[in-house]
Amino acid sequence: MRFIAAIKKECLILLRDKAGLAILFIMPLFLITIMSLIQDAPFKDYKENKIPIVYVDNDKDSLGSIIEKGLVNSGIFSVITEIDGTAANDENTKQSVARGEYRLGIIIPEGATKTMNKNVENRVDKMLANFGMAEKDSTVFQSDSIQLIILFDPAAKIAFRSSVSSTLDKFITRTEMETMLLIFSQKLGEASGIKQEAAIESRPLITLKEIQANDSKVAELLTNSVQHNVPAWAIFAMFYIVIPLASSMIKEREEGSALRLLIIPGSYMTCLYGKIFIYTIVCLIQFILMMMVGIYILPLLGLPAFEIGHNFIALVLMIIACALAATGYGFMVGSIFNSHHQAMVFGSVSVVILSAIGGVLVPVYVMPGIMQNISIISPLNWSLNGLNNVFLRQTDFTALVPDMLKLLGFFVVMILLSAKFNQMKKYK
Amino acid sequence: MSAAISIENLVHRYKDAEQVAVNDISLEIKEGEIFGLLGPNGAGKTTTISILSGLLKPMQGKVTIHGFDVTLQIDESKKLIGVVPQEIALYPTLTANENLEFFGSMYGIQKAALKDKIKNYLNLFGLENTGKKRVEQFSGGMKRRLNLIASLLHDPKILILDEPTASVDVQSRNLIIEFLRDLNKKGTTILYTSHYLEEAENLCTEIAIIDEGKIVIQGSPQQIIGSQPGFDNLETIFLKLTEKKLRD
Structure with a gap:
């Protein structure tokens, strides 16, 4: 009952925060559309773009x-x-x-x-x-x-x-x-002395045939702007949840409601779990909305439709792991910083950096060698890699396990760090 | 009467602070008392209340609430107290009803009982027509009253109030004071801090004046006034004991 009350409270606050809703849902949809359109030309091969x-x-x-x-x-x-x-x-x-x-x-x-x-x-x-x-x-x-x-x-x-x-x-x-x-x-x-003119066979004797390593037709989508941008910016938007989530936590402390929760036995943690639950759900809704934009809206703008693949169970599990990692990160930022300004600057800059090194802005395979090595530290890279495994490489579930475990491990570490920071704040 | 709150040799210093906030305080608040903890800014009142509420761990000393140690039996002791913080501890974008339903649920109060309580308290505090209004649209006095209601929903045995009448109009202040008197008559122990000394003199059955982390005088208002020849009210005694220099 307490958990349900915490979820209800979080929902009401979120639904009444128009700016927060815009950051969570409207901005990523624009971002995904604009980035797919902008990056369409560089991603198109020469056949499409003469x-x-x-x-x-x-x-x-x-x-x-x-x-x-x-x-x-x-x-x-x-x-x-x-x-x-x-x-x-x-x-x-x-x-x-x-x-x-x-x-x-x-x-x-x-x-x-x-x-x-x-x-x-x-x-x-x-x-x-x-x-x-x-x-x-x-x-x-x-x-x-x-x-x-x-x-x-x-x-x-x-x-x-x-x-x-x-x-x-x-x-x-x-x-x-x-x-x-x-x-x-x-x-x-x-x-x-033969009058007949010999026919010249001009067809090349040796030709090159390009075959994708996994022999899958879907793998051809790898060089498609939509196929890169939709999951990449969906992940970016999920991690951008750091701004509203951290802001909500700091607001709760500034407004004093967190103080009241600390006085009520066991309620503070219940509320934090409620927050994690709601923001994880928000991440999932964000992702679904962005997939819908990729599938239904982008083709209306002359872009190819987003291919979602066929392994829905693996996809759902992968998205949950990404959503938890994103929520955990937001939670940690909200726990460390005392002011909105600090949290917003750190949160937004860190997500942009993590997304840049994680392959959201440009794919990892076009980065210099050193950046490709650095990219493995970014949870956005684990998310993108995992989702590409589902969408493009169509690997089985076992291939997703390493990235999923990294994301879940990241979530656990973030929550533990948050608990530590909250404890330090409580007993200052 | 047994002790509702017992504080023994309480010491607390904030991290990086030069001076101790609470310096070896000992006091006992009996069941059914209205105890006034008075002092200038920075005297240690809020620190003491924070320790009683389980928000701060004391560096030294022992604090019990109805026999429960606030550091070792924190949940048991928290259940017995209702705390009205100095700040308005409510969600501004939620309505009065939503705030009270949420905090009531956090105390584990059943839905039907909670609804009745909310209705009664809103009527009692003149907020019956504002249940569906968001708190951010409330006046300062309305917020104070709602802040108080949110601390009463679980029927605490001890009510701790940190300057509950600060920045409110005379009508709201009068309503709050009258309510506290009635609540005390029904058996609730009240620990109260305020800068309004006349209000404290009229309301409290026992008073402690605290300054620079130490109790400088304790007793009933009459005892304190009687112990200081040449002074006929609490405010002049307060100024004499805590001196006239300004505090941060």
Whole structure:
């Protein structure tokens, strides 16, 4: 009965605290939506988010059109051939890339096809002559090199430049090889007296196939902004409960109601347990609401729907462990500090730091090595890792046990520390 | 009459404080008394009450409430007392009814009995129409009265009041004083601190004046006035004994 009264009291206070409710429920929903939208582009792979490339084809022959076709078919680039309604040329392309309007431009020089064909034909002739299949030409052929010009935005990062250059280089080499094979087969046909033109098989002989380590379709979601942001910011919001929870504890002490509870035998601890219970429930409601936003609201904004996985029991247990850890942390902050100001500053800054090192702001796998090692100390990292195990890796329950135990251990330590601080405050 | 509260050689010093807050106090409050603990600011009144309420552990000495040691039998001793703190110890965003229902439940009072008690006390203290009003909307006097009711719900044998009439209007103060007299007549022992010496002189059956942690005089108001020739009221005796210098 006492416990129920404590829960009822806590509910009434919480429901009448409009600012607290906004921090607990409204703010995280905005946060999750905004962060998912902002981080959508960086998370999208190149197939979804094409790089615009200004393409100037001065060649107007087969090489120019092969490269253009290759750029279009690569799926990485969207080819721009006009700038402000004018056909792209050397000058306006240089200027627009220099101004940062486009990050990339490519200029194919005039006569590139003819030069390439001439170079290739000459090399093939030389090869055939070496095999005695053609007459040796005594003149020394000087091949003209073709220079394709790639223009980069000065602000483009080195990693971006090298990635684009290597992609372009890849299919330029392939075009060169295909042309060589074509001419070689024509010449070989002529030398052997066979009129029929050999068909060139251009399909690559060696290809790369990417397979997720767990062989699960859901694992593809790992690089999806929604799939990262929804659980990450849900955990952040759960730990942000430190602000209203600590505030409620300090308020109780400042208003004197805590004093009255200390005078009533056994009631102070009952009230604290009631607080833990209610705030753990609040965390669970927060999480459910945020999942709903991920599943139903974000798709309305053009983002992919959040995939919740299929292991609901594991999910519920994992969320309870996260909620307890978050509540325990808030409880500890509320017990240590004497003023709202101290608790708010420490609580908010510490949660931001723990979330940053825990992989909420950016995933742990993109952090530098030292930060990846540090991340293991953050309870937000244990929470996120555990939830990713449920949502993405679809592991069985045993794989969740280590993170769950860490979270439950954290909760117990926080409660013990809080009890110690409360004791010290009581008998000052 | 047996002792309701017994304090023997009580000493307490706050952490990092230069002076002791309570310096070797001994006193006995008999069952059925209205005992006034008077003194200037910082004299040690609230510290003594905090020790009696189980909020502070004394450094030295022994304190018992109806024979229960307040440090060793803390729950038993707490059950016997009702404490009206100096501050308003209520939840401002809860209504009067919600506050009283909550604190009553914490004392383990059954729901039906609690409802009756709340209704009676609210009527008694002129708050019958404010049960559904939030405490934050109450005047200072209303809050004081409600603060007192919250300490009475479990029918304590001893009521400890720390300046219960501070910052209230004359009407509220009069109502509180009259109620305390009636309550005492029904058998409740009252320990009371106040800065209103005339109020204490009229209300209390026994008084102790405390200063700098020590009891400087103790007795009935008449005994104290009679023991100081040339003084005819408690206030002048108080000023003589505690001197006129200002206290922090």
